[in-house]
Amino acid sequence: MSATPDSECSCSEARAHLEAFLDHECSADLTERLAQHVASCDHCSRLADAETHLRQILRSRCAEQAPPELRARVLGRLSMMRVTSQVSVTSSSVTSSADGTVTRTTTTTRSIRIERD
Numbered sequence: 001m002s003a004t005p006d007s008e009c010s011c012s013e014a015r016a017h018l019e020a021f022l023d024h025e026c027s028a029d030l031t032e033r034l035a036q037h038v039a040s041c042d043h044c045s046r047l048a049d050a051e052t053h054l055r056q057i058l059r060s061r062c063a064e065q066a067p068p069e070l071r072a073r074v075l076g077r078l079s080m081m082r083v084t085s086q087v088s089v090t091s092s093s094v095t096s097s098a099d100g101t102v103t104r105t106t107t108t109t110r111s112i113r114i115e116r117d
């Protein structure tokens with residue numbers, strides 16, 4: 001039985017740190033070990049490739065601006081619809097009369113109105 005050297009990184013460790021590794025958020029030491037593992041491990045290298053690819057897609061999607069006409073349409077629709085909500089919290093009052101009768105009054109008012117200009 002040969003013990004695994006400390007410097008060698010396992011698949012589970014590589015996977016646990018993969019996101020941080022791709023974001024360059026790992027320490028130089030860990031980055032080095034992860035890079036070595038990914039380079040030598042077929043499975044992890046594929047995983048890193050897929051993850052990197054996904055990131056590139058996401059980044060290009062985010063960088064992409066929505067077409068101005070679409071933005072205007074969405075904003076126009078939002079401003080057309082104005083939601084007014086009036087919520088008054090349940091108020092309860094307990095009245096105790098002289099003869100010992102306790103009266104509890106609970107009032108709840110809740111109304112949501114949708115206004116269109």
Ligand SMILES: [Zn+2]
Pocket residue numbers: 010011012014037041042043044045
């Ligand atoms: Zn691996």
